Amino acid sequence: xxxTKKIMTSxxxxxxxxxxxxxxxxxxxxxxxxxxxIRVVIGSTSTGGDTYQNSAIVVDQLAxxxxxxxxxxxxxxxxxxRTLDRDSRGNTLMxxxxxxxxxxxxxxEGYDDIFDKxxxxxxxxxxxxxxxxxxxxxxxxxxxxxxxxxxxxxxxxVAIQPGGVSEIGFSALKNAIAIEHPGQEDNLVAVNTGSQSxxxxxxxxxxxxxxxxxxxxxxxxxxxxxxxxxxMRFVWLTARQDTIEQAPEEGLGQTSxxxxxxxxxxxxxxxxxxxxxxxxxxxxxxxxxxxxxxxIVEQIDEALAExxxxxxxxxxxxxxxxxxxxxxxxxASEYLADKMARYEEIISNIQ
Amino acid sequence: xxxxxxxxxxxxLLAGLGALVGIxxxxxxxxxxxxxxxxxxxxxxxxxxxxGLALLLGLxxxxxxxxxxxxxxxxxxxxxxxxxxxxxxxxxAQKGEGEKALKICVIASVIGGLIxxxxxxxxxxxxxxxxxxxxxVEKFLIILxxxxxxxxxxxxxxxxxxxxxxGIWLSLIGDYSISDGGNGKTRLMFDFMxxxxxxxxxxxxxxxxxxxxxxxxxxxxxxxxxxxxSERIKISKGGGFSLSVFKGRLTNLVRSSFIGTxxxxxxxxxxxxxxxxxxTQEKNLTRDSSQMGKGAPQGLIASESANNALTGGALIPLLxxxxxGDSTTAVLIGAxxxxxxxxxxxxxxxxxxxxxxxxxxxxxxxxxMFFLMFYAIKYIAKVVMVPKHILFPIxxxxxxxxAYAINYGIMFDVWTLLIFGILGYLVQxxxxxxxxxxxxxxxxxxxxxxxxxxxxSFGTYSIFFTKSPxxxxxxxxxxxxxxxxxxxxxxxRARQKMELTQVTGSTHTASGKGHDTN
Numbered sequence: 001x002x003x004t005k006k007i008m009t010s011x012x013x014x015x016x017x018x019x020x021x022x023x024x025x026x027x028x029x030x031x032x033x034x035x036x037x038i039r040v041v042i043g044s045t046s047t048g049g050d051t052y053q054n055s056a057i058v059v060d061q062l063a064x065x066x067x068x069x070x071x072x073x074x075x076x077x078x079x080x081x082r083t084l085d086r087d088s089r090g091n092t093l094m095x096x097x098x099x100x101x102x103x104x105x106x107x108x109e110g111y112d113d114i115f116d117k118x119x120x121x122x123x124x125x126x127x128x129x130x131x132x133x134x135x136x137x138x139x140x141x142x143x144x145x146x147x148x149x150x151x152x153x154x155x156x157x158v159a160i161q162p163g164g165v166s167e168i169g170f171s172a173l174k175n176a177i178a179i180e181h182p183g184q185e186d187n188l189v190a191v192n193t194g195s196q197s198x199x200x201x202x203x204x205x206x207x208x209x210x211x212x213x214x215x216x217x218x219x220x221x222x223x224x225x226x227x228x229x230x231x232m233r234f235v236w237l238t239a240r241q242d243t244i245e246q247a248p249e250e251g252l253g254q255t256s257x258x259x260x261x262x263x264x265x266x267x268x269x270x271x272x273x274x275x276x277x278x279x280x281x282x283x284x285x286x287x288x289x290x291x292x293x294x295x296i297v298e299q300i301d302e303a304l305a306e307x308x309x310x311x312x313x314x315x316x317x318x319x320x321x322x323x324x325x326x327x328x329x330x331x332a333s334e335y336l337a338d339k340m341a342r343y344e345e346i347i348s349n350i351q
Numbered sequence: 352x353x354x355x356x357x358x359x360x361x362x363x364l365l366a367g368l369g370a371l372v373g374i375x376x377x378x379x380x381x382x383x384x385x386x387x388x389x390x391x392x393x394x395x396x397x398x399x400x401x402x403g404l405a406l407l408l409g410l411x412x413x414x415x416x417x418x419x420x421x422x423x424x425x426x427x428x429x430x431x432x433x434x435x436x437x438x439x440x441x442x443x444a445q446k447g448e449g450e451k452a453l454k455i456c457v458i459a460s461v462i463g464g465l466i467x468x469x470x471x472x473x474x475x476x477x478x479x480x481x482x483x484x485x486x487x488v489e490k491f492l493i494i495l496x497x498x499x500x501x502x503x504x505x506x507x508x509x510x511x512x513x514x515x516x517x518g519i520w521l522s523l524i525g526d527y528s529i530s531d532g533g534n535g536k537t538r539l540m541f542d543f544m545x546x547x548x549x550x551x552x553x554x555x556x557x558x559x560x561x562x563x564x565x566x567x568x569x570x571x572x573x574x575x576x577x578x579x580x581s582e583r584i585k586i587s588k589g590g591g592f593s594l595s596v597f598k599g600r601l602t603n604l605v606r607s608s609f610i611g612t613x614x615x616x617x618x619x620x621x622x623x624x625x626x627x628x629x630x631t632q633e634k635n636l637t638r639d640s641s642q643m644g645k646g647a648p649q650g651l652i653a654s655e656s657a658n659n660a661l662t663g664g665a666l667i668p669l670l671x672x673x674x675x676g677d678s679t680t681a682v683l684i685g686a687x688x689x690x691x692x693x694x695x696x697x698x699x700x701x702x703x704x705x706x707x708x709x710x711x712x713x714x715x716x717x718x719x720m721f722f723l724m725f726y727a728i729k730y731i732a733k734v735v736m737v738p739k740h741i742l743f744p745i746x747x748x749x750x751x752x753x754a755y756a757i758n759y760g761i762m763f764d765v766w767t768l769l770i771f772g773i774l775g776y777l778v779q780x781x782x783x784x785x786x787x788x789x790x791x792x793x794x795x796x797x798x799x800x801x802x803x804x805x806x807x808s809f810g811t812y813s814i815f816f817t818k819s820p821x822x823x824x825x826x827x828x829x830x831x832x833x834x835x836x837x838x839x840x841x842x843x844r845a846r847q848k849m850e851l852t853q854v855t856g857s858t859h860t861a862s863g864k865g866h867d868t869n
Contacts, residue, residue: 218695224697
């Protein structure tokens with residue numbers, strides 16, 4: 001009986017403490033227009049991917065700063081857009097990356113023009129790891145070899161996931177071949193596939209000559225001995241040179257920043273014409289319901305500005321191989337609209 | 352042995368707590384191991400990698416095991432991988448052997464889990480190299496082999512195949528997702544359905560509807576004559592549980608555990624295929640398969656040892672290739688990602704402490720799961736003592752809450768549950784077969800992707816036969832499985848005919864005697 005009373009007292013105290021905690025939290029949160037429980041949906045169904053990882057870092061910091069209960073939900077792009085459509089109160093926010101407008105440019109079902117249908121929020125970080133790889137025993141040592149081979153009439157198959165970040169590098173490569181070797185661009189063939197494991201498998205099976213991957217997912221494969229069926233080699237990182245220069249010096253795994261710089265411009269040149277080289281930085285940003293209270297946009301901008309000014313988040317992001325890249329909503333919207341126009345040109349060139 | 356310093360009391364408490372919470376998640380229809388791991392994933396920030404992994408692996412093992420409880424007692428697969436547990440578990444519960452059935456499941460589960468952990472520990476990198484030999488073609492053939500179970504499970508093969516085709520058709524409704532390398536276009540629906548059916552029907556609401564709601568509708572149709580379920584069902588009627596039930600079933604136990612581990616290590620194939628394959632193989636290879644589907648312990652052993660063995664199997668590609676083997680390990684990879692650790696082919700040699708910690712957590716979680724479930728089962732099994740008029744509304748409520756929760760609050764999933772509940776009821780009324788339908792639904796989507804991608808990659812139908820020796824072996828197994836089902840079908844029909852002749856003969860004799868007497 002004594003034990004029961006003790007347990008009852010403990011449980012009661014814990015419940016009381018929890019209630020008080022929740023009450024005080026709610027009271028503090030109610031100071032701003034953003035209140036209650038906030039669900040941050042992301043355009044990926046994976047909790048192991050970069051979108052979840054980066055969103056978790058940002059949301060964790062925001063929740064602490066605003067003293068709100070915020071949770072990241074990996075629901076996938078179409079579900080996330082539909083969820084965002086339904087909630088104009090601000091209790092549902094979305095974090096996604098360039099796929100949100102690239103999907104629209106590529107005509108993927110379920111993707112609308114984000115600049116028309118939603119409010120584009122602040123940018124948060126760059127993932128500099130968008131990469132293209134070949135088997136370690138491939139005859140193509142560099143991306144120039146790939147371009148030259150396609151120009152000479154060889155068919156080169158590239159495994160990508162269609163309609164987004166994975167395809168934009170492929171489109172740019174095709175565009176470059178069309179400029180340098182007009183009429184040969186059809187020799188570059190897309191092998192439409194799904195997850196990273198599917199793309200890797202296409203390489204292991206010899207069904208693709210080049211695959212889209214990432215520094216994070218594929219770096220360990222590049223360190224395998226050449227006689228291993230799984231061994232790969234980077235030939236191209238789409239990131240800008242100054243983006244990679246901001247990456248931690250030790251790089252990722254045992255691949256240093258110095259080594260990664262070998263695979264970006266100017267060492268790798270994918271022409272867009274007029275001496276301009278194609279680069280692509282995969283950037284994460286908030287998306288909001290169009291009818292959401294503008295005061296919430298402002299509140300999140302201010303909170304993030306403070307968080308980034310404090311500097312802790314940059315350390316966390318860099319440790320996770322992200323490049324911190326905060327731009328407030330207005331600036332971000334303009335910047336991303338320009339970025340979209342730039343890639344729209346490439347896509348329309350090759351269609 | 353440096354990893355021993357990481358194994359403190361908190362580590363074991365978290366693994367044990369994970370197993371307990373996982374069992375609860377698995378036991379509630381609609382809640383899954385994947386959901387349990389996803390909900391607790393952010394805790395890995397606070398707990399750190401090793402403590403976080405202890406919790407998440409406990410949740411994984413518990414979540415998979417917990418699915419057996421509603422499968423046996425309520426005929427509702429708690430998780431998609433416990434679908435074959437319903438085939439024999441529920442008939443046993445109806446015969447008053449619920450506790451016995453659950454104890455068989457628990458023992459099969461722990462042995463399956465431990466065998467797969469041992470295989471993971473000893474052969475992970477080697478098996479990862481083997482698993483990459485399975486391309487789209489071989490994966491399609493594995494799914495085809497699992498689909499051949501439809502022939503074995505059906506009482507009438509034609510009806511069974513028809514039901515399976517309906518299941519496959521239902522699974523193809525929605526978009527051909529770009530995340531599968533598709534074109535993102537929707538099919539098999541009208542335009543007005545797109546807002547609801549863009550991603551097709553969710554698996555769990557369909558599963559719970561077809562099995563759970565339809566069972567309740569069928570029971571409701573009979574009326575509340577019996578008042579108490581306990582009047583009809585006793586928890587431990589008859590002999591009760593004895594370890595002797597495993598006598599002569601060791602081959603089944605080990606084979607099913609190997610099948611579960613093997614299927615687990617093939618990324619994308621999934622747990623439901625593991626238990627379905629193990630069940631088919633037992634049905635095809637056992638001397639007496641006539642009782643399977645009517646309450647045979649060997650069916651439970653096959654199903655539960657295979658689905659728990661999946662846990663170790665699915666960790667093989669995760670830790671050796673950086674590729675998750677199933678949906679739960681896909682969430683688990685998040686724990687590594689959040690800690691900034693990359694899993695890949697060099698993960699095990701570069702992170703020996705984490706590797707040993709994971710193995711310890713996996714084994715410990717299996718042992719905790721065993722003790723928790725084995726000794727609590729007689730209390731859990733008492734659920735069948737609850738009067739129908741109280742039990743059924745609670746089940747419906749749990750089903751609805753589970754369906755609503757599965758995609759974090761999509762009301763259409765509740766409608767899916769109800770639609771498929773009614774469909775399941777009608778299907779049984781008009782004589783179609785539920786199990787082939789649902790197996791078709793579970794495996795149809797994967798079969799499509801692997802079939803289309805095989806053709807896209809290789810450009811010829813002959814590749815399905817000529818791709819590799821593995822493909823040829825798989826064809827052999829598919830043909831053997833179908834032949835076996837056909838032969839068994841003929842034998843069963845001949846036996847029925849003989850029994851009918853004997854009954855008719857004796858009736859005639861009896862009536863003849865009657866005449867004589869009169």
